[in-house]
Amino acid sequence: MSWDQLGQELALVMETQTAMAAHWGGAVFSALLGSVFSAATVTLVAMPTTRLTVLRDDAQGAHRDALNRYLKNPIRIRSRWLVGRVACTAMTAVLIGQAILPLNEGWALPIAVLGTLATYGLLTEVTTSLVRRHPSKAAPFLLRLLFPFEMLLAPVAWPLEWIARLTGKLIPHREEDARYREHEVGLLLEEGQRDGTLEEERVQMLKNMLEFEDLMAVEVMVPRTSVTAIDAETTLEEALRVISSKGHSRYPVYRESVDNIIGLLYAKDLFRVVEDQNLQGKKVGEIVRTPVNFVPEAKPVSALLREMRARRLHMAVVVDDYGGVAGIVTLEDIIEEIIGDIRDEHDVEEDPIVELGNGGMLVDAAMAIDDLSEMLGTEFAEEGDFVSLGGWIIHRAGRVPEPGAELEAWGMRFIVREADERKISKVEIHRKDGQSVPPRAQEPFVAT
Structure with a gap:
């Protein structure tokens, strides 16, 4: 072999090795980039929208801009990430195949497939594990890191974005979605309580507010058997004794049967009569206030609260499906569902x-x-x-x-x-x- 031929052989070997190194380097970079796309998708999808909003509000500068851009259109960004993952996977397979082809043409394809799975899978597992340790810090960083690649992939990802938007319009909003958002807020409250930023009482109050929309009148009412109702034919002297022993400010008044509530007796009205005139012979029915606000058992408490505030009512009578009295709801009962028990000087502390x-x-x-x-x-x-x-x-x-x-x-x-x-x-x-x-x-x- 002449020196010229030897030089050509060495040059060919060097060229082949350089090409293989370039192919392997490109394959690793492509797999690494694909793993970052995957880690970003896993991180951002797993984080509740409410938490991302809090992160955005607390962030500054480029981090804030990146989070704000994602929150404005998450479907667009995730569609581009999906295209990026697919492109990186395909590129990794092609580059590994090109690197193996000069060594063994017959095994190039299976080695390319297995090499892609191994490299891509390993790097994805590593990057995802690292990101999950500090998702709040990783989210804005990944959004900024992948922004240039999103711009490059925008033309290719546009059809996916269009399909995603169309699907979102065709699928109606489900009640479960709202339930999921409530669950997100509940998780944030628990996290705030654990790290000491929220007091236990405040957390409980906020949780009560979340559950408030689902409450019905039957769930907050005082049951009929526990209601102190007064017969319209009761004398004012007897009513005064009842009020003195019970200590409530308002009482349902019935005629003949508790299912026939005709009005409400206000303690202050009775006391005013006591001051102004003789009680002898007078009946409760003569000073009763009407009309009575009757509500069904299934009436949402939130709607009932708005109604009572608008009409300046403090008590409503809850009726069942057959028109019978099931119990009463007071404004205090409703407020207690949010802020907890309210006890005054007339309440007796008793552990249930x-x-x-x-x-x-x-x-x-x-x-x-x-x-x-x-x-x-x-x-x-x-x-x-x-x-x-x-x-x-x-x-x-x-x-x-x-x-x-x-x-x-x-x-x-x-x-x-x-x-x-x-x-x-x-x-x-x-x-x-x-x-x-x-x-x-x-x-x-x-x-x-």
Whole structure:
């Protein structure tokens, strides 16, 4: 072999090696860029819109601009990222194939496919793991990093953007979407409570506001059995004694039956009559205020609050599907759903749940069955026309049981401790397996 031929061979080898190095380098860069597209997509899709909005409001300069651009049109940006991922994957496969082709033409294709999967998969896993450690910091950084590539991919990604917008218009807004946004806000509130930026009371109040729109009148009312109603034929002297013992400012007034509410008695009206004239012979029906605001059980509490504010009402009577009185709702009841219990000098502090020394607990029968279910960690597999623990027991028994009556269900024993002919007041609850109630440090059990 002459020196010229040797030189040509060496030059060819060097050229081949240089080309292979360039191909491998390009393949790694392409796979790395594709992994960044994937990491950005995973990060931004996983972050709630509310959190991104907070990040934007707290950011400054280029970071703020990048987040604002994404929030204005996330579909456009993610469509371009999708095209970028596909292009990077294809480019990686082509470059690996070109690098292998001079060495072994027959194995170039399978090695290119396997090499692409391995390289792209490894880099994607690494970049995604790194980004997930600090998503709030990574989000604006990735948006800025990928912006030049978005501009290059814009013409190619336009058809995808158009299809995505068309699909969004064809698919109607679902209630679940709003529920998901509420869940996002709930997660932000919990995060704020954990890091100390929000107080527990404020977090609870904000959560109550989120749930407020879903409440119905039947869920916040004082049940009929707990309402102090006054007969229209009651004398003012007797009414004065009732008001003195109960301490409320307003009372429903009925004629013949509680289902026939004719008006409301205001304590201040009665006191004014006491000051001005003789009470002898006068009846409650003579000073009652009308009309009464009747609302159905299913009326949203938010709408009821707006109505009561507009009409300057402080009490509404809740009626069932048959027109019977189910209970009453006061303005105080509605406000308490947001800010918690409001207690004045007339309220008696009483814990609705008292833990007993024998492992059981004494529960107020007016406790909502859903709250009891959550506290006990059970799933009550039963439906019926009841909302409270006492209502459920009456539903199961078919009558108001006498004190001492027992009922077994869901792996527990329910013992009626206080009751009269109309309602149950107190119920004692025990686990049948002898463990304490509520269960402590145990997996929730499913009631059957």
